[in-house]
Amino acid sequence: MDAVKAGPSEAEELADLLLEDVDDEVEEAYYLAPPLILTWRKFRKHNLAVISAFVLLILYLLVLFAEFFSPHSPHERYVEYAQAPPQRLRFIDSEGKFHLQPFVYGTEQQMDDKFMRSYPPITDQIYPVRLFVRGAPYKMWNFLRTDVHMFGADPEAPLFLLGTDGDGRDLLSRLIFGTRLSLSIGLLGVALSFLLGIIIGGISGYFGGLTDTIVQRFIEILRAFPSLPLWMALSAALPANWSVVRVYFFITLILSILGWTGMARVVRGKFLAVREEAFVKAARLSGANTAWIIRRHLVPSFMSHIIAVATLSVPGMIIGETTLSFLGVGLRSPAISWGVLLQDAQQVQVIIRLPWMLLPAVMVVVAVLAFNFVGDGLRDAADPYL
Amino acid sequence: MLLFIVKRLFLMVPTLAVISVISYIIIELPPGDYVSTYINQLTETGDVPDHVIENLRHQYGLNQPWYVRYWKWMTRFVGGDMGYSLAWHQPVRDLIGARLLLSMMISFLSLMFTWVMAFPIGIYSAVRQYSFGDYFFTFTGFLGLAIPNFLLALILMYLAHKYLDTGIGGLFSKEYDGAPWSFGKFIDLLEHLAIPIIIIGTAGTAGTIRVMRANLLDELQKPYVMTARAKGLQYWKLILRYPVRLALNPFISTVGWVLPSLIAGETIVSVVLSLPTAGPLFLQALLEEDMYLAGSFVMLTASLTVVGTLLSDILLAVIDPRIRYEGTV
Secondary structure (H helix, E strand, O other): OHHHHHHHHHOOOOOHHHHHHHHHHHHHHHHHOOHHHHHHHHHHOOHHHHHHHHHHHHHHHHHHOHHHHOOOOOOOOOHHHOOOOOOOOEEEOOOOOEEEEEEEEEEOOEEOOOOOEEOOEEEEEEEEOEEEEEEEEEEEOOOEEEEEEEEEOOOOOOOOOOOEOOOOOEHHHHHHHHHHHHHHHHHHHHHHHHHHHHHHHHHHHHHOHHHHHHHHHHHHHHHHOOHHHHHHHHHHOOOOOOOHHHHHHHHHHHHHHHHHHHHHHHHHHHHHHHHOOHHHHHHHHOOOOHHHHHHHHHHHHHHHHHHHHHHHHHHHHHHHHHHHHHHOOOOOOOOOOHHHHHHOOOOHHHHHHOHHHHHHHHHHHHHHHHHHHHHHHHHHHOOOOO | OHHHHHHHHHHHHHHHHHHHHHHHHHHHOOOOOHHHHHHHHHHHHOOOOHHHHHHHHHHOOOOOOHHHHHHHHHHHHHOOOOOEEOOOOEEHHHHHHHHHHHHHHHHHHHHHHHHHHHHHHHHHHHHOOOOHHHHHHHHHHHHHHHOOHHHHHHHHHHHHHHHHOOOOOOOOOHHHOOOOOOHHHHHHHHHHHHHHHHHHHHHHHHHHHHHHHHHHHHHHOOHHHHHHHHOOOOHHHHHHHOHHHHHHHHHHHOHHHHHHHHHHHHHHHHHHHOOOOHHHHHHHHHHOOOHHHHHHHHHHHHHHHHHHHHHHHHHHHHHOOOOOOOOOO
8 A cells, every 4th residue: 555655645746636536546446456466465565475486486487397497308327427516607717818608618537546536627628608509309398399408518518517416417407307396296285285175174164063073183183193104104105116107196195195184274264264254144045055155255265365374385295205205215216306316415425525416405495495485475465454 | 180181081092093093004005915025035045834824824814804904903002012023023012112212202302402492582582573683583493494304414414524523323422332331421322312302403493483482472462461561570570470471381282283293303313313213213114114113103103192292281281270171171
């Protein structure tokens, strides 16, 4: 509201009458604005949430266009570059000359007498990093055949901006592909728990009485269950010969088995609160049936709130998947997720030699923080009439 | 009070029943039955007479429907017989007992650590709302929530290796491993326990600070605080005696929700730090499909959580004089 009022205050030379008119219009616009716009206006004030929403947008762009953004194929092994540290992106060459276009140096593996690999840069030739280079061919979304990647260097000196793993696979590409599985599992899992939560919580809250008691007791029992051991036990039971996709869906399912309870509780609470509202009574008196009332009147009235709760439960799913895969009972190689990538960094010795292998963890932290902040902002904005 | 406790004990029965069913499902989950695997193992090493196999099948009730098997397993479990670990060739009870005790100890100490850290910080954040310190702790809290336990463990191990020049992990240093108990060994144990406790506790601390801050802010706005101030009560004396006390109550009542996450944290941190607790044993059991061991672990940790919740409820009834449970449950 303040932001809109600032406009007319600048036009103070205008007649009072006119100003009042403008004010009225603004106010009317405010009252007539649909809830979604009001929510958006409130959300916009939460700076951290807006920035986080932007971060999430970028991450999900990576999810959608992983093939395009990653400079290499995530499975390609560059054996002669195994365990290479992150490459420096340079602007100034060894003679002190400045280049507007960033470039990298080529490198060659050297092994000392303790079999420690090192990759000293070879400074006689620079390889500029270019946009839209041709590289490994891929099929975007399984139908668009192309070989254009967003950026890359010369095939003579492949670009490893975040280093390579023990097998010489490009960590940046693997990180981007890992984003695809890790972030979609969080979203899909929450969507599943969302559905379960709304149905079960709705039934519990709408009918009340004995149904409510039984459902609530059941939820309490599930909530008392240590989630990680249960997740571990269930996902360890998935047969090892299953395809990546199948394991992926079952892990999602396993993560939502316990996830829906929190959602169901919130839905039930909201149901109990709005059940007695006048508009529900009016609908019932007009002869609307139960399913209609739930779908058209109850659920929309607290949807924004539920979405906020759902956003806040995504991080739990992401951490859950990461933890399971890290322990070796979740997604398994050749699937690539942040957890699978971190599995290679399980031993301290590995981290000491190849500290960049911990980078997937940074992604986890960033994604979790972003979801938390966006969820926080949504929760504050959920009820725009407050 | 006694009536309340009895009622709560009675209510635990269905909870434990559901938990035992879930645990049994876990035992039966892997395809193929465990006795076949075991018999295969036996025949590999030598000839096994048919009646031994038949005995085994009978002992595990494999020719009976699942609910009979479940009932057999459950009644034995209650009697203290948790089955036989096929990977370790030992009764599950002998394997899990001491390790579970250590797990419980670490979880309990972590909870204490969480509270000791979080309460003063929470009080500070509420009383000095929107100060630099408040923002700082809020931010650190968010960060603490966002970093998975195992990651914190990895990072601390890395730092310890880099700067302290000692590896952390395990329960004892090399010189004390296997040595008889002494004061030095005890101190050594405490030093090794500190890292896991800090790791597990930190995750909880972040959330607890947030809740403590919110609870206390609610209390601080109530009229009785202003009344007490107007009457000239010293500020900190007032804060600590009334609002803080009230703000603490929800923590005791929610111990039951914290316990599962503590156990989860303990499991994973122990795996990373290779502590001899129940967690790594559980993971190994899962990977080797040693299902009696794995099922017993799930059953025991879930049951202990339920018991912990009960204890916290009783504690709350004792501490908060406003709560009278006689009429309701």
